Amino acid sequence: MKALVLEKYKELIYKDVPEPEIKSNEVLVKVMACGICGSDVHGFDGSTGRRIPPMIMGHEASGVIIKTGTDVRGWKTGDRVTFDSTVYPLDDWFTLEGSYNLSDNREVLGVSPGTYNRKGAFAEYIAIPQHILYKIPDNVKFEQAAMVEAIAVSLHSINIAGLKPGDRCVVVGAGTIGIFLLKLLKLFGASKIIAIDINPKRLDQAKKAGADHTFVSTEEGLIEKIAALTNNRGADVSFEAVGVTESVNIAIDSLRKGGKALLVGNVAPRVEFPLQKVVTRELKVLGSCGIRGEYDVVLNLLETGKITVDDMISAIAPLSEGARWFNKLYFREEELNKIILVP
Numbered sequence: 001m002k003a004l005v006l007e008k009y010k011e012l013i014y015k016d017v018p019e020p021e022i023k024s025n026e027v028l029v030k031v032m033a034c035g036i037c038g039s040d041v042h043g044f045d046g047s048t049g050r051r052i053p054p055m056i057m058g059h060e061a062s063g064v065i066i067k068t069g070t071d072v073r074g075w076k077t078g079d080r081v082t083f084d085s086t087v088y089p090l091d092d093w094f095t096l097e098g099s100y101n102l103s104d105n106r107e108v109l110g111v112s113p114g115t116y117n118r119k120g121a122f123a124e125y126i127a128i129p130q131h132i133l134y135k136i137p138d139n140v141k142f143e144q145a146a147m148v149e150a151i152a153v154s155l156h157s158i159n160i161a162g163l164k165p166g167d168r169c170v171v172v173g174a175g176t177i178g179i180f181l182l183k184l185l186k187l188f189g190a191s192k193i194i195a196i197d198i199n200p201k202r203l204d205q206a207k208k209a210g211a212d213h214t215f216v217s218t219e220e221g222l223i224e225k226i227a228a229l230t231n232n233r234g235a236d237v238s239f240e241a242v243g244v245t246e247s248v249n250i251a252i253d254s255l256r257k258g259g260k261a262l263l264v265g266n267v268a269p270r271v272e273f274p275l276q277k278v279v280t281r282e283l284k285v286l287g288s289c290g291i292r293g294e295y296d297v298v299l300n301l302l303e304t305g306k307i308t309v310d311d312m313i314s315a316i317a318p319l320s321e322g323a324r325w326f327n328k329l330y331f332r333e334e335e336l337n338k339i340i341l342v343p
């Protein structure tokens, strides 16, 4: 089969590779769409250490089942599916406790941090264990279903936050995750939504996605302006979708006393942390990792048209041209949202 292989850092080659073999509990999926994630672009140059070549990336995908293993039940050839990006063991303590996204020995599709190398979906076919499959509603296209993973990551952080109707929220970072956070916060009843990004162009998109107010992160008096919009208290909940010192600190500074900061971005391994502010204001700083069953709700929101994704797709391009699109994203030649690669 053909696949887009990261041969070495910054070098993607579209070439023939062996077709995956399926285990008895797996299905073989013909990939119909796979989105390029920001983490793939960051991994592409080796900076995150989570994409060690040679490997096949791609974890935001959808397709059709073309073969089923002997122990597969409830799935058949021809089923249109998408799947979780995490492959988790079913007998792990954390899985049984209800946190499969934190299970030991879990693997992420299209990720290779050195301890494992799980083949991803920038390929014609991919082997997927049946327990991470989800059926795509008939009225949802493959390209749209490839966006479910990113929406589910955003929704997971809202679930961890325990968002209450009327909460005043700040979203730092208006990339894909940030934009879906804005859309979901609107849907889930936030009363005031403030978006912050370093790039003013992203803020136009944030407005369209539901932000009531937007600010460039370098704007003078930013924290005072946020306070003025939140009864001079600060936001109830902030979401950080970048993952560097400056943005983490904005997320923390924008909170009211007792507020919650949800950390979703994780580009930098370490950041400078305002210890005294967090302690003396009794802030809750919570990490949000991946997805924990949010696919079901997201597919439902797509089926019923409650969340839209087409405005977030900048291009649908053949997998054979994947290297060119990675370069466009890497060198930021233009302002792009999601690029979806198709057969």
Ligand SMILES: [Zn+2]
Pocket (backbone or CB within 6 Å): 037, 038, 039, 059, 060, 149
């Ligand atoms: Zn991703």
